[in-house]
Amino acid sequence: MSDEHIISIQGVSKEFAGVKAVNDVDLGIRRGEFFSLLGPSGCGKTTLLRMLAGFESPTRGEIFIDEQAMSAIPPHQRPVNMVFQSYAIFPHLDVRGNIAFGMRKSGLSKSEVNARVEEMLEMIKLPGYASRGATQLSGGERQRVALARALIKEPKVLLLDEPLGALDKKLREQMQLELRALQKRVGITFVFVTHDQEEALTMSDRVAVMSKGRVLQVEGPMGLYERPTTRFVADFIGTMNFFGGTVREAANGTASIDAGPLGQVRAATQDEAFTVGAEIVVAIRPEKLRLTFEAPGPAVNVAEGRMGPAAYLGDRSHLYVHLTGRDEPVAVAMQNEGRSAVGIDQTDQPVWLSWADDAIVLLPDE
Amino acid sequence: MSASWTQKRDRFGGLGVYTVIYLAFIYGPVLVLPIFSFNDSIYVAFPLKGFTFQWYEDMINNPGMLAALMNSLKVGGTVAVLSTILGTLAAKAVTRYRMPGRGPVVGFIMLPLVIPEIIMGIALLVMASTGGIPLSLLTIGVGHMLLCVPFAMVIMISRLEGFDKSLEEAGLDLGETPWCVFWRVTFPLVLPGLVASLMLTFTISFDEFILAFFLAGTDVTLPVFIWSQLRFPQKLPGVLALGATILTVTFIMITFAEWFRQRGDQLRKVS
Numbered sequence: 001m002s003d004e005h006i007i008s009i010q011g012v013s014k015e016f017a018g019v020k021a022v023n024d025v026d027l028g029i030r031r032g033e034f035f036s037l038l039g040p041s042g043c044g045k046t047t048l049l050r051m052l053a054g055f056e057s058p059t060r061g062e063i064f065i066d067e068q069a070m071s072a073i074p075p076h077q078r079p080v081n082m083v084f085q086s087y088a089i090f091p092h093l094d095v096r097g098n099i100a101f102g103m104r105k106s107g108l109s110k111s112e113v114n115a116r117v118e119e120m121l122e123m124i125k126l127p128g129y130a131s132r133g134a135t136q137l138s139g140g141e142r143q144r145v146a147l148a149r150a151l152i153k154e155p156k157v158l159l160l161d162e163p164l165g166a167l168d169k170k171l172r173e174q175m176q177l178e179l180r181a182l183q184k185r186v187g188i189t190f191v192f193v194t195h196d197q198e199e200a201l202t203m204s205d206r207v208a209v210m211s212k213g214r215v216l217q218v219e220g221p222m223g224l225y226e227r228p229t230t231r232f233v234a235d236f237i238g239t240m241n242f243f244g245g246t247v248r249e250a251a252n253g254t255a256s257i258d259a260g261p262l263g264q265v266r267a268a269t270q271d272e273a274f275t276v277g278a279e280i281v282v283a284i285r286p287e288k289l290r291l292t293f294e295a296p297g298p299a300v301n302v303a304e305g306r307m308g309p310a311a312y313l314g315d316r317s318h319l320y321v322h323l324t325g326r327d328e329p330v331a332v333a334m335q336n337e338g339r340s341a342v343g344i345d346q347t348d349q350p351v352w353l354s355w356a357d358d359a360i361v362l363l364p365d366e
Numbered sequence: 367m368s369a370s371w372t373q374k375r376d377r378f379g380g381l382g383v384y385t386v387i388y389l390a391f392i393y394g395p396v397l398v399l400p401i402f403s404f405n406d407s408i409y410v411a412f413p414l415k416g417f418t419f420q421w422y423e424d425m426i427n428n429p430g431m432l433a434a435l436m437n438s439l440k441v442g443g444t445v446a447v448l449s450t451i452l453g454t455l456a457a458k459a460v461t462r463y464r465m466p467g468r469g470p471v472v473g474f475i476m477l478p479l480v481i482p483e484i485i486m487g488i489a490l491l492v493m494a495s496t497g498g499i500p501l502s503l504l505t506i507g508v509g510h511m512l513l514c515v516p517f518a519m520v521i522m523i524s525r526l527e528g529f530d531k532s533l534e535e536a537g538l539d540l541g542e543t544p545w546c547v548f549w550r551v552t553f554p555l556v557l558p559g560l561v562a563s564l565m566l567t568f569t570i571s572f573d574e575f576i577l578a579f580f581l582a583g584t585d586v587t588l589p590v591f592i593w594s595q596l597r598f599p600q601k602l603p604g605v606l607a608l609g610a611t612i613l614t615v616t617f618i619m620i621t622f623a624e625w626f627r628q629r630g631d632q633l634r635k636v637s
């Protein structure tokens with residue numbers, strides 16, 4: 001355990017009646033970072049977060065917060081606070097009562113607490129809301145009150161379980177920016193649960209991608225997008241085209257792969273040892289494919305196909321190209337630079353795809 | 367077409383007449399009670415004679431009636447408190463924890479709601495006499511508990527089901543001990559349900575006749591006492607005075623309970 005980690009999760013599993021909700025997770029969360037737990041519904045994000053808060057106890061393993069083992073510490077004594085998905089605003093109290101709820105044992109006088117509440121209201125941009133009833137708040141306002149109620153306690157770690165899930169898209173994007181700015185300002189470690197990959201990438205310093213109770217990869221947003229290490233992560237984050245391939249040659253950090261419809265491709269191998277003859281997965285993102293209606297000049301990485309259906313999305317179009325020897329069309333993203341979208345209504349035209357050497361990601365065949 | 371429909375509905379039609387008849391049918395007889403309680407005649411018949419407080423004096427000077435009233439208040443109060451406590455605990459178990467056999471258990475607790483009281487009365491009487499248990503207010507109270515716990519449980523289940531469990535967790539998360547969370551979060555939120563349950567169970571016990579009739583020893587409750595008085599015509603106006611008094615008190619209590627319930631509903635809309 002290094003002391004750059006405020007939270008250290010060591011070999012933690014949680015079983016509910018034989019179902020492994022969280023399966024042997026090891027994770028270190030750094031002091032002051034914005035850390036996200038990302039994964040599809042039911043992958044165990046909430047369960048892991050609730051174990052940090054103390055509402056569930058691990059079946060196996062141990063959680064350390066600030067170097068202190070948590071197994072014997074009940075929720076009300078942990079140095080963490082939580083923003084619940086439903087916000088859990090106390091309906092029988094007004095905004096002040098909600099925000100000051102946890103300050104009873106703070107040792108501050110009533111007027112000092114009120115001053116702190118006013119400060120918090122200022123921070124969440126709801127000044128003058130102190131005596132509003134909880135019933136009179138909109139979804140976005142409740143979310144902010146829940147945030148203030150937790151932050152007034154000055155926790156070492158703030159846990160957030162899909163706090164933006166109930167908001168509409170515009171408000172959600174605004175709150176993403178505000179939350180991120182707030183985190184940088186107060187310097188508290190945030191552990192943020194979401195199933196929205198875009199949200200995780202925009203907000204986080206690092207993201208842990210979870211699937212079926214396991215953590216598959218922990219990395220910064222760019223690393224996760226550009227260098228996924230498993231097919232699941234590559235697929236879950238953004239869009240990806242996958243091809244089966246066989247290694248033909250591997251030396252000096254590059255490999256030559258027979259990738260069926262893509263022909264012979266060359267790619268940088270990361271650290272993995274790819275042995276000649278091994279079956280692997282070749283993956284490439286839609287925006288890294290270049291589409292042309294004429295054969296490109298002499299280039300190594302080129303494949304010929306026919307135009308399939310296309311989807312116009314305004315700023316860009318998603319074009320689908322049929323390559324011979326492959327049923328599933330290949331997705332290509334095209335920036336709409338001019339005012340007439342390229343590739344729309346050109347079904348069955350012959351087209352060429354080309355790409356750079358470093359555009360290709362090699363993944364183990366699972 | 368649709369215009370004529372709405373016009374028709376605006377007029378005072380058959381439905382309005384029905385409503386008036388219905389209300390008169392329900393409240394007419396009840397209103398006769400206070401009227402005759404001030405009527406200066408032992409015969410309950412129109413035309414009214416004169417105005418008198420005599421029957422209220424009779425009521426106050428009738429030790430048997432007052433004793434029965436006290437018995438009813440005692441039994442009703444105890445039954446209300448105990449059945450609300452038991453009903454709340456059962457409701458909490460049913461709504462909070464996943465337990466095996468939950469369906470059948472709830473079914474058995476609810477069963478007294480549909481068993482005819484006369485059957486229950488006979489069964490309890492047989493039990494008491496074979497077990498050598500003397501009949502008293504206690505046996506009446508036990509019988510009333512059987513009736514009241516299901517009602518208390520139904521009220522509290524509906525209250526707890528609309529209760530977001532994360533509210534209690536939020537209380538813990540903000541540094542309060544489970545005991546303090548109970549008093550600062552859970553209790554204020556279930557209070558309207560508790561009040562409703564106390565009032566309903568008290569009322570059920572207070573006017574219950576059949577079980578009380580079977581299970582009473584020498585001390586009787588008010589309904590049993592009133593029934594015994596009906597054989598003597600001259601006692602009837604005193605019973606009317608008592609009825610009018612109870613009606614007034616009940617009206618005040620129900621108004622209060624309704625106010626409380628509406629307040630609770632407003633709170634629930636948020637959670």
Ligand SMILES: Nc1ncnc2c1ncn2[C@@H]1O[C@H](COP(=O)(O)OP(=O)(O)OP(=O)(O)O)[C@@H](O)[C@H]1O
Pocket residue numbers: 016017019020021039040041042043044045046047048195
């Ligand atoms: N109290 C519980 N009892 C039994 N099973 C549970 C319990 N809590 C969670 N589970 C199971 O554990 C698994 C993980 O649940 P969890 O709530 O952690 O998922 P999640 O990643 O938060 O999903 P979502 O995005 O839908 O909120 C699920 O299969 C769920 O059914």
Ligand SMILES: [Mg+2]
Pocket residue numbers: 045046047
């Ligand atoms: Mg969840």
